[in-house]
Amino acid sequence: MHDSMDHDYHIDIPGTTIFDGKMAMKGYNLNKMCYSFNKADNRDAFKEDPEAYMSEYKLTEAQKEAIRSSNILAMIEEGGNIYYLAKLAGIFKLSVQDVGGLQTGRTTEEFKEYLLSQA
């Protein structure tokens, strides 16, 4: 129950990335690109030419590769924050259950069953 700085920064919660200052700096350009997807014109521009759009936002090769391969865990590893990544997922018409399945090695149906199993 103690809330020291050590505790905050070094606790290991399996399967969970703490999006702190370090990750926020690592993922800044990736998240900035995803934030731009609030605007429909920008979503269209990305769909038109993803490579050009990613380069415009100066994504690293690792970030670009994560997007090319729809690897959400890799996007998070490269500093992506799920609230911004959700806007990217929206472009591909992925639901949060699709995204959950992709990250946990389940089909969307299996992921929904997992959610239900916790009722």
Place this chain on the structure above:
Amino acid sequence: MAKILGGITTSHIPAVGNAIQNELYDDPYWKPFFDGYPKVHAWIKEKKPDVVINIYNDHGLGFFLDQMPTFAIGAANEYKNEDEGWGLPELDAFPGHSELSWHIIESMVADEFDITSCQELPVDHGFVVPMQLFWPGAPHNADMPRAIPISANTVQHPIPTLKRALDFGKALRKGIESFPEDLTVVVLGTGGLSHQLDGERAGFINREFDEYCLNNIAHNPEELTKIGRMELVEKAGAQGTEFLMWMMMRGALGDNVTEITRNYHIPISNTGAGTLLLECA
């Protein structure tokens, strides 16, 4: 003087917005969720608050990582939602109450809560979905109060502690109650309960912890301030940290509250969905 009538909490899952749009109230998946609201509607109809203070967390519409306020308060005459990237409808503006906003800002900063004032603040589903749940047809509902949005950061760590959130509510209460006009106010705390969208632990929901929070927030909120922030991530899930909004609301209600109604249902989307209405003494 302004008076706080009570507080209402609810999850603010975007899928709820779609369910409302498609009127899925009796759909077997949605019914256990929507069944939590008739008592809230009746209470609102009876009380007809003049102002709603909507405490939510922005999810990447109003704020980006370039400038991330820990606590931000709207100080505008109206608030609009905008496209968040997946096509939720854009509604007409929610009328604000800038005079009360600035009064609260004056009071809270004097009270050493250094908050960020926002004359423009696009509001996202965290603000809009609860309004639609509580005032059907919002903002076009005859009883729609004037709104003041307050957003707390749960996007990026460090997030506020649970104690700070509760204290924020207490300072907010002073600000509201010292407003010289006779207004009635309801305070919303939106978000939660347990859920995690990201990582290998995506899909995590924790009924036991949610019930612990629900069982303590009305009469024993100080107990909940013992929960550390990393403990909150661990037990409520990475996005379950939105429970901070419930603590902020609770702080604004004073010591004595009566629980009018409560609902809890798993799962709505990826979330343990909770609703609670507390009336002030």
